[in-house]
Amino acid sequence: MTGPVPLDHVVLLDDDGRPVGVAPLGGVHGARTPLHLALSCYLFRGDGRVLLTRRALGRRTWPGVWTNSLSGHPRLGETVPEALARHASHELGLAVRDVRTVLPDFRHRAVDASGVVENELCHVLVAFTDDEPAPNPDVVMDLRWVDPEELGRLVVVAPWALSPWAVQQVHAMAALDEDDGAADAADVRARELVG
Numbered sequence: 241m242t243g244p245v246p247l248d249h250v251v252l253l254d255d256d257g258r259p260v261g262v263a264p265l266g267g268v269h270g271a272r273t274p275l276h277l278a279l280s281c282y283l284f285r286g287d288g289r290v291l292l293t294r295r296a297l298g299r300r301t302w303p304g305v306w307t308n309s310l311s312g313h314p315r316l317g318e319t320v321p322e323a324l325a326r327h328a329s330h331e332l333g334l335a336v337r338d339v340r341t342v343l344p345d346f347r348h349r350a351v352d353a354s355g356v357v358e359n360e361l362c363h364v365l366v367a368f369t370d371d372e373p374a375p376n377p378d379v380v381m382d383l384r385w386v387d388p389e390e391l392g393r394l395v396v397v398a399p400w401a402l403s404p405w406a407v408q409q410v411h412a413m414a415a416l417d418e419d420d421g422a423a424d425a426a427d428v429r430a431r432e433l434v435g
Contacts, residue, residue: 248265251276253275254275255275257345274359275359275360275361276313276361277360279313279365280310280409281311281324281327281328281365282365283332283366289386290388291332292306292309292383292385292386293309293310293332294382296377296380300356304381306402306406310327311362312324312327314363321339324365331379332374332375333374334369334372334374335371336368336369337369338367339365340365341364342365343364344364345363346361346364346412348360350404350405358404358405360405362405364409
């Protein structure tokens, strides 16, 4: 990883999940998207509802598709919580708290209708907010707060209505070991996503 690092970039990974370089964010997604580091967050508010967002039509991948609360890419040298805070502010104009990693090494590869590939090793997080979203229209075109059970039913009845990673993540979170002695409120919320 030599040379100048572009401000907006992704961290490229080898098959074992080790950083091997960086690539400009604007050009990394295409027909041969390399494996890169990402984060995906399910954001809850005090009444237990989870935020779903609809990706803006100008997005390079999966434009107009409903998905998890927010996603992004940690920059080189940036921690996942730092990256989450940056993306939450940029995408939704809010602050997050009580961040928990529920799936530390979720890996997915999917191809959208235009042939663009998503290929990520993703930290899947659950967090909470006390703020009302103020979505950035370049990133989010619509949003809904839903009961976790509603999201669970949607994943089962109409998986085509959501991003493929959201469907896979909700199933993976539901499969978390119920007997894990380290479970906390965020993990319990994640398990509730598929009712």
